[in-house]
Amino acid sequence: MNFIGKDIISVNDMLRNEIDFILEKSEFIENMPVLEKSNLLKGKIIASLFFEPSTRTKDSFTTACYRLGGSITGFTDTSSTSLKKGETLFDTLKMYEIYSDVIVMRHNIEGSARFASECVDIPIINGGDGANQHPTQTLLDLYSIKKNQGKIDGLSIALAGDLKYGRTVHSLACALSLYKDITLYFISPESLKMPDFITELLKERNINFFECNEINDVIDKVDIFYMTRIQGERFPDKTEYEKVKGIYILEKNNLINVKENLKIMHPLPRIDEISKEIDNTPYAYYFEQAANGIPVRQALLSLLTGGIK
Amino acid sequence: MKNDRPYKVYRIEEGIVIDHIPCKMALNVLKVLGLEGIEHNSTITMGINLPSSKLGYKDVIKIENKNLSDDDLNKIAIVAPHASINIIKDGNIAYKHNAKLPEILINTVKCPNPICVTRLEEVKSKFYNIKNGKKLKCHFCEREFELKYVSIL
Numbered sequence: 347m348n349f350i351g352k353d354i355i356s357v358n359d360m361l362r363n364e365i366d367f368i369l370e371k372s373e374f375i376e377n378m379p380v381l382e383k384s385n386l387l388k389g390k391i392i393a394s395l396f397f398e399p400s401t402r403t404k405d406s407f408t409t410a411c412y413r414l415g416g417s418i419t420g421f422t423d424t425s426s427t428s429l430k431k432g433e434t435l436f437d438t439l440k441m442y443e444i445y446s447d448v449i450v451m452r453h454n455i456e457g458s459a460r461f462a463s464e465c466v467d468i469p470i471i472n473g474g475d476g477a478n479q480h481p482t483q484t485l486l487d488l489y490s491i492k493k494n495q496g497k498i499d500g501l502s503i504a505l506a507g508d509l510k511y512g513r514t515v516h517s518l519a520c521a522l523s524l525y526k527d528i529t530l531y532f533i534s535p536e537s538l539k540m541p542d543f544i545t546e547l548l549k550e551r552n553i554n555f556f557e558c559n560e561i562n563d564v565i566d567k568v569d570i571f572y573m574t575r576i577q578g579e580r581f582p583d584k585t586e587y588e589k590v591k592g593i594y595i596l597e598k599n600n601l602i603n604v605k606e607n608l609k610i611m612h613p614l615p616r617i618d619e620i621s622k623e624i625d626n627t628p629y630a631y632y633f634e635q636a637a638n639g640i641p642v643r644q645a646l647l648s649l650l651t652g653g654i655k
Numbered sequence: 656m657k658n659d660r661p662y663k664v665y666r667i668e669e670g671i672v673i674d675h676i677p678c679k680m681a682l683n684v685l686k687v688l689g690l691e692g693i694e695h696n697s698t699i700t701m702g703i704n705l706p707s708s709k710l711g712y713k714d715v716i717k718i719e720n721k722n723l724s725d726d727d728l729n730k731i732a733i734v735a736p737h738a739s740i741n742i743i744k745d746g747n748i749a750y751k752h753n754a755k756l757p758e759i760l761i762n763t764v765k766c767p768n769p770i771c772v773t774r775l776e777e778v779k780s781k782f783y784n785i786k787n788g789k790k791l792k793c794h795f796c797e798r799e800f801e802l803k804y805v806s807i808l
Contacts, residue, residue, distance in 0.1 A: 456797075
């Protein structure tokens with residue numbers, strides 16, 4: 347499978363065998379001796395264009411790049427760039443096409459990553475475009491599930507919290523629908539239910555899914571419990587946010603009858619939805635999950651630039 | 656051979672008849688074709704709420720001395736998905752076309768998502784016809800919309 351020069355814009359563009367290939371290469375890179383992998387991006391420059399704040403995505407790309415011997419250019423604050431002078435996104439992208447080998451971009455405008463991929467001839471990796479897509483998060487979520495459960499097919503997975511505004515749960519549900527015998531449980535208040543465009547897709551693909559309101563209704567049935575933050579910043583009406591803020595808090599007493607192999611995941615940052623007392627239980631997996639972002643992003647950067655095949 | 660049945664809408668010799676327009680959508684069809692204004696030399700007659708064996712009630716538009724482009728046909732398909740378009744020559748139907756959404760619409764409709772890149776950067780909109788023409792999906796922001804929510808560019 348050849349990924350050289352390709353763009354990573356949306357999980358909806360990917361076939362299952364392409365996702366599996368990226369996950370295999372992520373494992374391959376993770377297990378590679380440090381010295382050997384330190385040359386995979388030698389001589390390559392990655393443009394990291396973050397028009398919106400980010401910590402995990404930006405810094406894990408930076409770490410991924412440096413550990414493979416590559417260099418980084420770009421910005422994290424548009425106030426120090428020509429964008430401040432009114433430069434268009436198109437012109438900014440054309441400049442970084444000259445300066446770099448791959449562009450990693452996060453932007454609050456939806457569809458900006460697809461637009462970028464049509465403006466330049468070098469690969470674009472979408473680091474999040476508004477509430478639309480965040481494909482590298484989905485790939486690291488799948489990698490984490492595969493790593494902690496040994497497989498993805500046949501699992502029961504709960505997605506909880508803000509299922510309306512959370513892009514990670516939308517993309518993850520779509521990607522999981524490519525796998526076999528998956529059962530999904532959606533836990534949310536009525537006002538933050540999984541949108542119809544996702545549930546319609548799941549029905550088309552014959553995926554079993556159930557919607558409910560309480561953590562305890564499903565936590566003892568699942569292999570993965572994927573908790574998300576209620577995204578206050580995306581609510582058009584802040585009084586609606588106040589009604590659901592803090593509605594779900596996962597605590598140790600929720601874990602009494604859970605499966606032994608249960609892993610709790612979260613895309614982070616968390617506010618209060620997972621109690622800190624869970625951090626030291628064998629079920630907590632969210633920090634490992636974040637760490638898995640590095641091999642997955644290393645695999646993508648290496649595949650797109652030809653460092654690995 | 657010319658049809659001698661009585662017409663509720665003025666009969667034309669040359670031009671376009673857009674038939675089977677869903678009730679009360681005739682004005683929208685004129686709007687998407689840019690024929691709302693005065694600056695054209697076509698005579699337009701219109702019937703609203705006419706009895707129809709197919710639809711119950713329908714609207715009809717007749718436009719004299721007018722040709723339609725492929726883009727016009729796509730626009731009609733968005734606001735009147737089951738309309739039939741008849742090209743009239745010498746008082747007869749020379750060609751009949753059923754409105755059908757193409758698989759891809761380029762620069763025809765405006766994305767209703769206010770934070771879609773097509774609303775903010777200089778780029779042609781692109782939509783895919785999904786769910787058998789019931790919805791359009793934006794190529795850029797990936798949002799899906801029912802036809803009634805999209806507006807024509």
